[in-house]
Amino acid sequence: MQKRILITGAAGFLGSHLCDKFISEGYYVIAMDNLITGDLKNIEHLFKLENFEFYNHDVTKFVHIPGKLDYILHFASPASPIDYLKIPIQTLKVGSLGTHNLLGLAKEKKATILIASTSEVYGDPLVHPQSEEYYGNVNTIGPRGVYDEAKRFQESITMAYHRFHGLDTRIVRIFNTYGPRMRLNDGRVIPAFIGQALRGEDLTIFGKGLQTRSFCYITDQVEGIYKLLLSNYSLPVNIGNPDEITIRDFAEEIIKLTGTQQKIVYQDLPENDPLQRQPDISLAKKLLNWSPKVPREEGMKKTFEYFKSLSKEELFKKEHKDFSKHIIK
Numbered sequence: 339m340q341k342r343i344l345i346t347g348a349a350g351f352l353g354s355h356l357c358d359k360f361i362s363e364g365y366y367v368i369a370m371d372n373l374i375t376g377d378l379k380n381i382e383h384l385f386k387l388e389n390f391e392f393y394n395h396d397v398t399k400f401v402h403i404p405g406k407l408d409y410i411l412h413f414a415s416p417a418s419p420i421d422y423l424k425i426p427i428q429t430l431k432v433g434s435l436g437t438h439n440l441l442g443l444a445k446e447k448k449a450t451i452l453i454a455s456t457s458e459v460y461g462d463p464l465v466h467p468q469s470e471e472y473y474g475n476v477n478t479i480g481p482r483g484v485y486d487e488a489k490r491f492q493e494s495i496t497m498a499y500h501r502f503h504g505l506d507t508r509i510v511r512i513f514n515t516y517g518p519r520m521r522l523n524d525g526r527v528i529p530a531f532i533g534q535a536l537r538g539e540d541l542t543i544f545g546k547g548l549q550t551r552s553f554c555y556i557t558d559q560v561e562g563i564y565k566l567l568l569s570n571y572s573l574p575v576n577i578g579n580p581d582e583i584t585i586r587d588f589a590e591e592i593i594k595l596t597g598t599q600q601k602i603v604y605q606d607l608p609e610n611d612p613l614q615r616q617p618d619i620s621l622a623k624k625l626l627n628w629s630p631k632v633p634r635e636e637g638m639k640k641t642f643e644y645f646k647s648l649s650k651e652e653l654f655k656k657e658h659k660d661f662s663k664h665i666i667k
Contacts, residue, residue, distance in 0.1 A: 339614070340364065340365065340366050340389070340410060341359050341364075341408045341409065342366045342368065342370055342406055342407050342408050342409075343365050343366070343367055343368065343408060343409040343410070343411065344368045344370060344403055344406070344407055344409070344410045344411070344443075344449075345357055345367060345368070345369055345370065345410075345411045345413065346370045346371070346397050346410075346411065346412050346414035346436075346440065347370075347371055347375060347376065347383050347413035347414035347415060347454075348367075348369030348370055348371045348376070348381060348392070348413070349369070349371035349378055349380050350371065350375060350376040350377075350378055350380070350413065351378030351417075351515075351517075351519045351520050351521070351556075352413055352418070352454070352512070352515065352556070352560075353369075353376065353379070353380075353411075353413045353414075354376075354380035354381050354510065354519055354560070355411065355517070355519065355557075355559075355560050356411060356560055356563065357369055357381055357384060357390070358384075358661075359560045359561075359564055360564075361384060361387065361389065361390060362369060362619070364389075365383075365389070365544045366389045366390075366408075367384070367389065367391075367393075367541050368390045368391055368403060368407075369381060369384075369390065369409055370392070370393045370394040370395050370397065370401075370414070371392075371393075371395075371414065372394060372397075372414075373394060374421075374425065374428065375416050375421050375459065375477050375521075375524075377419075377521075380434065380519050380602065380665075383471070388556045391639075396413050396436075397412075397432060397435075397436035397439055397440060398428075398431045398432055398436045398439070399436040399439075400439060401439045401440060401445075403443065404449065404633050404641075407444075407447040407449040407502065408444065408449055408450070409442070409449055409450050409451070409452070409565070409567060410440055410444050410447075410449050410450070410451040410452070411437070411451075411452050411454070411455060411563075412437060412440050412451065412452065412453050412492075413454045413612070414432050414436055415429065415432045415433060415436075415454070415467055415485075415488065415489075415659075416428070416429050416432075416485070417461070417485075418521070418524035418525045418526050419485075419498065419525045419526075419608070420523075420525035421524065422482075422484055422485040423481060423482075423523075423557075425440075425485075426484040427461060427484075427645055428558065429484045429485055429488055430484050430487070430488050430532040431581065432488070432579055432597070433487075433488025433489060433492050434488065434491050434492075434495075436582070437468070437491075437492045437495055438495060438631075439602050440519060441495065441496065441499045441505065441507075443498075444505055444506075444507075445499065445503055445505055445625065447458065449504065449506075449507070450506040450507070450508065450510070450567065450649070451496075451506070451507055452507075452510060452566065452567045453492050453493070453507065453508070453509050453510070453511060454510055454535065454661065455492060455493050455509050455511045455512065455574060456485075456488050456489050456511060456513075457511055457512065457513040457514070457576070457578065457615055457617065458476075458482070458485060458486045458489060458612075459474050459476070459486060459489050459490050459614075459661055460472060460475070460476075460492065460509065460615075461474045461475040461476035461486060461612065462476075462477075462611070462613060463475055463612065463614060463615070466614050466616060467578070467580060467582075467601060467618040468615070468617060468618060469576065469614065469618035469620070469621070470511070470573065470574050470576055470621055472475065474490075475576040476490065476607050477609075479609075480609055481609055482609070482611075486503065487533070488505050490614070492509075493509055493574060495511055497509075497572075497573075502573050506572075507572050508566050508567055508571065508572065508575075509568055509572075509574040509575070510562070510563050510566055510570055510573065510574070510575055510577050511574050511576045511577065511578075511609075511617075512549050512559065512563075512578065513552055513571065513576065513577065513578025513579070513617045514527070514552060514553050514556055514576055514578065514615065515553070515554045515555075515556055515559045515578075515643055516528045516554070516638075517556030517557070517635065517640055517644075518556070518640065518641060518644035519556075520641070522648065522652065522653065523655075524561065527551060527585065527588070528553065528638075528641065529645070530542070531588070531592040531594060532596065532602065532614050532642060532645045533596045533645070533653065535592055535593065535596040536596065536598075536645060536646065536653055537653060537654060538598070539609065540601045540602065540603045541589045541592065541593065541600050541601070541602050541603070542603055542604075542606060543585055543586060543589055543602055543604050543606050544582060544585075544604075544606065544607045545606070545607030545611070546586070546588065546604065546614075547584060547585045547586030547604070548584050548585075548586065549584065549585055549604070549607075549611065549612065549613045549614065550582045550583060550584050550585070550613070550614050550615060550616060551582070551585065551588070552578055552579050552580055552581055552582045552583070552615060552616045553579060553581070553583075553588075553637070553639075554577070554578045554579035554630055554638075555579070555630065555632035555634075555637035555650075556628040556637075556641070557631075557632060558579065558631055558632050559577060559610065561628065562577035562622060562626065562630075563577060563627045565626040565627075565628050566622075566626060568627060569626060571625055575622055575624055575626070576617040576618060576619055576621065576622060576665070577617075577619070577628070578617035578619065578630075579617070580616055580617055580618070580619055580631040580635060581630075581633075582614075582615075582616040583634075584655050586602070589602050590602075591634075591638070592638075593612065594644055596641070597610065604629065608627035612651065613657050641642055
């Protein structure tokens with residue numbers, strides 16, 4: 339019998355690629371998104387399929403899905419600083435109320451649920467690289483705390499449901515991921531740099547550019563998530579690419595890739611911006627036989643081609659999402 343899976347945040351960058359993956363694996367995919375930060379164009383190619391349906395719904399409200407469910411992937415959450423700083427309360431609600439609703443749905447349906455956590459649970463780490471055993475260094479009341487703590491709470495309540503109710507759960511800690519369908523002006527490093535290069539603007543670096551990141555291409559990330567879901571491991575697992583690079587060196591790579599002549603300009607480092615970010619993926623290698631396959635040079639070429647294909651209107655428009663109806667005053 340065909341397996342049925344609910345994917346929340348399905349119209350987002352990661353969620354839409356997960357929809358593609360599970361469709362290709364023969365699943366019946368139920369996509370859910372309230373389109374605060376997602377975009378229907380990311381999944382519009384799936385609407386004609388018989389084994390795909392879409393619900394425009396906010397998971398912080400009661401979630402009902404008729405029929406059986408085998409799996410739930412909870413990927414509904416703002417993920418970029420621009421978004422979660424504009425809608426901090428909604429970010430906290432989707433991590434708490436939304437997760438609670440979906441855990442309850444998984445319990446009712448006897449479904450396996452995978453929760454999308456993040457490397458941000460490690461905060462500005464004092465341990466490098468970051469393994470799953472590290473508890474993190476997070477400022478709970480800083481600007482980034484609304485995202486970091488939402489994800490840390492997600493992990494806590496998920497493990498509580500696993501231990502108390504015997505729910506079959508998975509937790510993936512996602513490190514920086516990139517590829518086609520990223521939003522151009524969402525504030526993350528790769529679309530920000532490529533967008534500036536394509537518009538002929540100087541590339542903006544915060545601080546001295548010595549902070550590091552490790553970038554994982556979308557197909558590798560999706561494969562790691564897929565393998566984790568089908569495993570029987572309930573504790574958190576890092577999925578990311580350990581190939582670490584400084585932001586300054588990465589900016590130089592972007593200038594070379596795009597063939598532009600922009601300068602690099604420097605601005606003050608945001609509060610609590612992590613100075614190092616590199617996953618220890620020993621557990622994923624051992625448990626899932628997973629490691630990233632796509633080198634950064636190859637992945638960045640594909641990503642650059644995607645952004646080059648955007649219209650001039652898309653390239654030059656500013657982020658215009660209307661968050662007003664989601665803001666609780």
